[in-house]
Amino acid sequence: xxxxxxxxxxxxxxxxxxxxxxxxxFSILEPAFISAGNLFNILxxxxxxxxxxxxxxxxxxxxxxxxxxxxxxALSVMISAYLMVVxxxxxxxxxxxxxxxxxxxxxxxxxxxxxxxxxxxLATLGMMFLVQGLQYIPSGGLSIGRGAVIKxxxxxxxxxxxxxxxxxQGRILKxxxxxxxxxxxxxxxxxxxxxxxxxxxxxxxxxxxxEAARLVGVNVNKYKVIAYASSSFIxxxxxxxxAARVGRGDVGSQGTLLMxxxxxxxxxxxxxxxxxxNPFGTIVGAIFIGMLMNGLTMLSxxxxxxxxxxxxxxxxxxxxxFGISKKHG
Amino acid sequence: xxxEPIVEVKNIGMSFGATRALDDVDFNFYxxxxxxxxxxxxxxxxxxIKIICxxxxxxxxxxxxxxxxVDLNSPKEAYDYGIQxxxxxxxxxxxxxxxVAENLALEEMLSPDQPILYNYPAIRKRALEIASLMDLDYLxxxxxxxSIPQSDRxxxxxxxxxxxxxxxxxxxxxxxxxxxxxxxxxxxTLLKLRDSGVSIVYVSHRLHEITRLADRVGVLRxxxxxxxxxxxxxxxxxxxxxxxxxxxxxxxxxxxxxxxNVVKLELKDLVVQEGKPGLNLKxxxxxxxxxxxxxxxxKSELAAVLFxxxxxxxxxxxxxxxxxxxxxxxxxxxxxxxxVPEDRxxxxxxxxxxxxxxxxxxxxxxxxxxxxxxxxxKERKEAKRxxxxxxxxxxxxxxxxxxxxxxxxxxxxxxRWLMTQSNLVILDEPFQGVDVKxxxxxxxxxxKNIGKSTxxxxxxxxDEVIDISDRVIVFNHGVMVGEQEAGEIDKEKLIHLxxxxxxxxxxxxxxxxxxxxxx
Numbered sequence: 001x002x003x004x005x006x007x008x009x010x011x012x013x014x015x016x017x018x019x020x021x022x023x024x025x026f027s028i029l030e031p032a033f034i035s036a037g038n039l040f041n042i043l044x045x046x047x048x049x050x051x052x053x054x055x056x057x058x059x060x061x062x063x064x065x066x067x068x069x070x071x072x073x074a075l076s077v078m079i080s081a082y083l084m085v086v087x088x089x090x091x092x093x094x095x096x097x098x099x100x101x102x103x104x105x106x107x108x109x110x111x112x113x114x115x116x117x118x119x120x121x122l123a124t125l126g127m128m129f130l131v132q133g134l135q136y137i138p139s140g141g142l143s144i145g146r147g148a149v150i151k152x153x154x155x156x157x158x159x160x161x162x163x164x165x166x167x168x169q170g171r172i173l174k175x176x177x178x179x180x181x182x183x184x185x186x187x188x189x190x191x192x193x194x195x196x197x198x199x200x201x202x203x204x205x206x207x208x209x210x211e212a213a214r215l216v217g218v219n220v221n222k223y224k225v226i227a228y229a230s231s232s233f234i235x236x237x238x239x240x241x242x243a244a245r246v247g248r249g250d251v252g253s254q255g256t257l258l259m260x261x262x263x264x265x266x267x268x269x270x271x272x273x274x275x276x277x278n279p280f281g282t283i284v285g286a287i288f289i290g291m292l293m294n295g296l297t298m299l300s301x302x303x304x305x306x307x308x309x310x311x312x313x314x315x316x317x318x319x320x321x322f323g324i325s326k327k328h329g
Numbered sequence: 330x331x332x333e334p335i336v337e338v339k340n341i342g343m344s345f346g347a348t349r350a351l352d353d354v355d356f357n358f359y360x361x362x363x364x365x366x367x368x369x370x371x372x373x374x375x376x377x378i379k380i381i382c383x384x385x386x387x388x389x390x391x392x393x394x395x396x397x398x399v400d401l402n403s404p405k406e407a408y409d410y411g412i413q414x415x416x417x418x419x420x421x422x423x424x425x426x427x428x429v430a431e432n433l434a435l436e437e438m439l440s441p442d443q444p445i446l447y448n449y450p451a452i453r454k455r456a457l458e459i460a461s462l463m464d465l466d467y468l469x470x471x472x473x474x475x476s477i478p479q480s481d482r483x484x485x486x487x488x489x490x491x492x493x494x495x496x497x498x499x500x501x502x503x504x505x506x507x508x509x510x511x512x513x514x515x516x517x518t519l520l521k522l523r524d525s526g527v528s529i530v531y532v533s534h535r536l537h538e539i540t541r542l543a544d545r546v547g548v549l550r551x552x553x554x555x556x557x558x559x560x561x562x563x564x565x566x567x568x569x570x571x572x573x574x575x576x577x578x579x580x581x582x583x584x585x586x587x588x589x590n591v592v593k594l595e596l597k598d599l600v601v602q603e604g605k606p607g608l609n610l611k612x613x614x615x616x617x618x619x620x621x622x623x624x625x626x627x628k629s630e631l632a633a634v635l636f637x638x639x640x641x642x643x644x645x646x647x648x649x650x651x652x653x654x655x656x657x658x659x660x661x662x663x664x665x666x667x668x669v670p671e672d673r674x675x676x677x678x679x680x681x682x683x684x685x686x687x688x689x690x691x692x693x694x695x696x697x698x699x700x701x702x703x704x705x706x707k708e709r710k711e712a713k714r715x716x717x718x719x720x721x722x723x724x725x726x727x728x729x730x731x732x733x734x735x736x737x738x739x740x741x742x743x744x745r746w747l748m749t750q751s752n753l754v755i756l757d758e759p760f761q762g763v764d765v766k767x768x769x770x771x772x773x774x775x776x777k778n779i780g781k782s783t784x785x786x787x788x789x790x791x792d793e794v795i796d797i798s799d800r801v802i803v804f805n806h807g808v809m810v811g812e813q814e815a816g817e818i819d820k821e822k823l824i825h826l827x828x829x830x831x832x833x834x835x836x837x838x839x840x841x842x843x844x845x846x847x848x
Contacts, residue, residue, distance in 0.1 A: 197701040198693035205690055208679040215670050215677065216691035216745075217659040276681060 011273040015317065019288055026295035033298055040177055042290045047183040048073070048242050049260035050286030054183075054190045055234025056265045058227040059120075060277035061194065063207040064113070066228060067124040069235035070258030071131035072105050074251075076239025078135040081144035081249020084158050091161030095240060102236025103229050105131060110225030124228075128258075136251060144249035160247050168244025179241045183283075186234060190279040203227060207276070256307070263314045264289055270317040289313070335360045335395065335528045336381070336412070336497050342389035343376055350376040351552045354390075358497055363519065363529040365539040367567055368549035372764075374532050375417075377549070378499055381530075382414040383407030411496030415486050415503055417532075422486030423474045430456035430470040432485050436493060463488040463518055480507035487515065491522065498522065499530040504538060505761060508789070509827065516542055534764070535790060536567050546570075585799045585815050586779075588614040592650070593783045594753050599644035601630045605807035607644050612753065617776055617784045619798030621791055622827055627807035628787045629671070632755050635785070636668045637661030648752050662691060665752035669743055669759050671787075677742045678730055685712035685726045688745045695749070715744040719774055736767025743771050747778060757787045772797040791823055803827055808834055 027034040052069050059066040076098045083094040105127065112123040142148060148156050170178040194200035205213045206220055214220050242253060267288060268274070268281025289310055296309065334357035341354040351373045358364060368374050380388045383401040391398050394410050401407050407414075416422055423432050430449075431438055433456035453470055460466055463484055474482055483503065490498060500519075504512045519542065523529055533539055539546060546558040548570040556570040591614035598607030605627065612618050622628050633639040635646070637655030646653040648664055655661040670676035679687050689696060689708050696708045712726040719740045723733055730738055739759065746754050756775075760768045775784055776797060788794045794801055795818055803811040803826040811826040813819060 192702075196703060198697045198703055199701060201686065201690070201693060201703065204681065205679050208681045209675075211675060212677050212679055213690075215658065215668065217657075217662040219657075219659060 008273075011321075013272075014320065015267075015270040016272070016284070019284070019291070022295065023291065026291070026298070030295070030298045033295055036175065038294065038298075040175065040180065042287065042294045043180040043183075044177045045294065046264075046286040046290035047177070047179045048238050048245075049257050050264060050283060050290075051179075051183045051186050051238040051241065052235050052257060052261035053264040053268075053282045053286055054186050054279055055231040055238075056261050057190065057194070057268070057277045057279055057282050058203065058230045060265055061203045061207045062224055062227045063210070064120040064224065064227065065124065065262075066109070066231045067121065067258065068105070068109060068127040068131055069231060069238075069261060070254035071128045071135070072102055072232050072235040073239035073242060073257055074254035075105075075131050075135040076102060076236040077243040077246075077253045078139065078144065078249045078251065080164070080240055080243040081160070082138045084160050084164065085144050085146060085148070085249065086139070086156045086158060088158035091164035094161075094164065098236055098240055099233060102233045102239075105236070106229035106232030107225060109232065110228040113228065114221035114224050132254065139249070139251070141251065143251050146248075160244070164240075165244050165247055168241050168246070179245065182237075182241060186237070187279055187283045194279055199223075199226075204276070260286075260289060260310070263310060267314055267317045270321040273321070275321055285317075332359050332361070333396070334358055334393075337393040338377075338381065338390065339393065340390035341377065341380060341392075343373075343380060343385060343387070351380075351388075354549070354552070354554055356547055356554070358528045358530060360496070360526045360528050361523055362544045363523045363531055363542055365543035365546045366530055366532045366549065367534075367536065367539065367546060367570075368555070368764075372549040373552040374549055375501065376552075378414065378501055378530070378532065381407065381497075382412055382499060408493075411494075412499065413490040413493060413495035413497070414499040415483075415490050415501065417501040417505065419479055419483045419486065422489075423482045425475040426473060428471050428473055429468050429477065429481075429485065432456075432474050433459045433465075433470075433489055433492075435489060459488050459492040462491050464514060480511050483507050484511065484515075487518075491518070495527060497528045497530065499532075501532045502534065503531070504533060504535060509824075512538070537792065539567065587616040587799050588781075590614075591781075593648070593781075594653075595647040595650075597645045597647070599631075599634070599646060600642040601634045601639070602627055602807045603642060608809055610802070610809070612783045612785065614781050614783065615779055616799050617779055617786060617797055619794030619801040620785055620787045620804060621789065621794045621801060621823065622804035626804040626827075628804050629757060630807070631804075632668060632757050632785070632787060635661070635666060635753070635755060637666070665750065665782075666755070667691075667746040667751045667753070668755040669746055669757060671758035671761060673735075673739055673742055673761070677745075678738060680731055682730060683727045684716060684721065684723055684730050684733070684741050685709060687730045687741050688712045688715055688726075688748060691745060692749055711748060715748050716741075718778075719744045719747075720770055734764075734767075736764045739763045740767060740771060743775070747775070750780075751782045753783045753785060755785045755787065758789070759786065760788060760790070760793045768793070769796075791820060791827070795820070795823075806834055810834055 032038060052073060056066055056069055079098050079101060080094055083089045083097060084091065109124055109127050112118045112127070113120050118126070139148075144156060146156065146159050166178060167182065168179055172178060172181060194203065202213070202218055202223055205218065206223055210220050238257075243249060246253070264286035265277055265282045267285030268278055268283075269276065271278070271281035271284045274281050292309065292313060293306060296305070336358040338354065338356050341351055343351040354373070354377060356364070366374050366377070376385065379385045380401070381392065383404040383406050386402040392401055393399070399406075399410065424435070430453040434452045437443065437455050438452050456470055457466070460468060460470070465481075465484055465488055468477065468481060474485070484507070487500070487503060503515060507515070516538070519529055519531070531539070531542060540563065544560055546562060546567055547554065548556045548558070548567065550570075558566055558570065592611045593614050593616070594612040596608050596610040598609060600607050608631070620628055620631070630639070634641045637658045637660055648666070653664060655664060655666070679690065682690075685708055689712060693703065696704050696711075698704065709726060716723060716726045721733070721737050721740045721744070723737065730741055733741065743756070743759060759771065763771070786794055786797060799815050801813050801818060801823065802809055803823060805827060811823070813823065
């Protein structure tokens with residue numbers, strides 16, 4: 001048995017303990033916090049950006065960064081609405097098209113990074129603007145809902161299919177929100193891919209030392225493209241969930257999705273002392289953000305504190321992870 | 330030595346967590362003396378040096394400079410006492426995006442006395458003065474440092490250290506990436522400096538250099554002083570002090586087990602560098618072939634072509650009689666051509682991975698089922714086998730690779746490529762930064778387990794090649810200039826072949842011999 005070491009212990013469990021303490025505190029101060037309804041509300045509030053964060057994890061693992069996922073999700077919202085409301089397509093075909101567009105965006109980003117050699121931050125920043133702008137074009141900059149008047153003066157007569165809306169609004173057994181289940185499903189799949197399969201090992205290898213990966217025969221560029229395609233694919237899935245939840249295509253729905261998603265993935269570094277992107281940490285990070293916001297709101301925190309608090313948590317988690325554990329490298 | 334020491338260190342100790350890196354170490358450094366510091370990897374050389382140059386402030390014990398006890402807390406303080414250090418990692422000593430001139434005159438450029446407006450011509454003038462200290466006038470002063478070879482970058486750091494007239498000059502592995510010719514230039518400068526009264530501390534794994542240069546050798550083992558040798562001493566003496574009771578076992582040349590009836594790999598008129606003659610070479614079953622030559626002789630270029638990383642300019646390669654035209658590294662590996670690349674840290678180690686994950690990385694398919702899921706149990710079993718076979722010193726095969734010493738990390742990287750059957754394993758500078766004991770263990774394992782495969786061991790250091798090869802070939806300026814079988818190794822001749830100038834090689838008459846291939 002190794003000797004008990006307080007530093008090692010806090011690196012590994014510190015974050016989860018803080019989370020547990022906060023949870024207990026909120027429950028005591030505001031008993032309504034711990035009601036099943038509220039707990040599902042928390043999960044519901046994080047499932048869009050939590051799902052996106054899972055996609056971002058692929059990119060972060062390969063030592064990249066994808067800044068375009070918020071825009072991609074927002075684009076998916078608009079395309080979903082346009083396809084169903086304006087073009088009056090069915091729900092299923094809409095989902096396929098939207099996911100296809102998501103993959104295409106990711107492939108383009110991958111191409112820009114590995115072939116055109118644009119640094120990842122710049123390539124995805126550029127694509128963020130491009131995709132963000134793209135969402136306005138089909139509808140001429142307007143939100144799309146039933147009855148909306150689109151460009152040519154024609155009234156849009158289609159509607160969101162019920163099945164599609166179920167993805168965002170449905171509840172299994174009238175309790176468990178469908179999008180939360182989808183997020184957890186994505187989390188499990190991502191976890192299996194990253195921790196159990198050779199692909200995960202290769203992604204981590206590329207992040208650790210890309211040249212060494214190349215010299216053991218890995219096609220590094222191919223895997224980088226796959227990482228960006230996965231990230232965009234999952235972002236567009238998150239966009240579908242968002243569109244289904246709202247039931248209309250609002251312009252500019254990216255909001256703070258990007259920052260929340262990246263924040264969740266980065267907070268995930270601190271969970272169990274992983275110090276690297278990991279799907280379990282990402283989900284915990286997302287839930288942590290949601291719990292904190294929910295709890296503080298219940299305790300009458302004013303909305304304008306939100307971003308400040310999220311930022312502080314992120315910085316604290318990162319400082320904790322890297323500051324303490326670097327001496328233990 | 331009855332002179333007063335210029336720097337004394339007394340009872341120096343240092344711990345990193347649970348590891349006692351240095352314990353009760355005493356050394357005196359005298360003016361006009363070259364002290365060589367040797368020891369296996371992890372013996373504490375780097376730690377000692379870092380303490381003396383002010384990098385580690387939390388040390389125990391005393392440092393006495395000019396009879397006064399001082400407290401070194403930063404490199405700047407050490408520098409102000411006249412202690413200059415050239416560190417092992419070359420790119421930490423130069424600023425890549427700046428020009429050669431700026432790097433040479435970095436001191437002046439960053440000095441607070443500089444005028445506010447940047448005066449490049451003045452910097453350049455000073456840089457030329459510094460360059461002449463090391464005969465570096467051939468460098469393009471205005472070229473950015475990232476565009477010049479590693480060896481020149483190293484020379485820049487050394488020249489810069491010399492420029493400040495240090496009292497104590499510390500060089501950590503200064504020859505690990507420069508050619509023998511450049512090393513000669515460095516040696517003559519060092520000896521001149523020593524004679525002018527500078528105290529020099531010289532750290533190197535290359536014991537032959539040390540026997541030529543050093544007045545005294547300090548040996549560290551497991552963080553303690555294991556001995557001090559004064560001239561005259563031999564490599565044997567030093568090695569003995571370094572590894573203690575472990576007898577070095579050089580590979581016996583009698584047990585060459587090459588099967589000359591089976592050609593494993595054949596190169597026909599293979600051109601890997603523009604304008605060089607074609608290379609003809611056969612490597613036989615069970616053969617460990619050594620390839621030596623200076624930096625820039627074309628060794629790595631050949632390795633890159635064999636490993637599928639670069640396409641040959643012309644010519645053909647055959648494995649087991651079949652034409653071999655790898656599209657990329659992945660294809661080469663599928664054909665059983667493996668490579669341990671040079672520069673372990675940058676090219677081979679996955680720093681976040683365990684020993685097991687590092688070993689298995691190229692062959693994940695071996696451990697993967699149809700759903701691409703890895704079988705960790707099977708992975709462990711194989712990794713454990715290799716760790717044991719190669720005597721990697723570790724807690725378990727699941728320990729992080731970074732918890733190992735350099736020599737043991739290298740064993741893991743070699744194990745990676747010896748785990749499965751191959752046609753050829755290329756080892757490019759496999760003994761860089763590897764202690765004598767690990768080196769001999771790696772070499773022996775390779776020879777013992779070569780079986781029906783072949784190995785190409787590339788090293789600039791002749792000794793590293795001679796020690797383990799059934800046959801040695803020499804490259805010089807992209808040409809294969811010589812070949813010697815085990816048992817007929819003539820070191821003088823090899824050195825001569827290695828150090829020939831391009832003119833000597835290309836002299837008519839000689840060229841004919843070369844292009845026909847000595848095979």
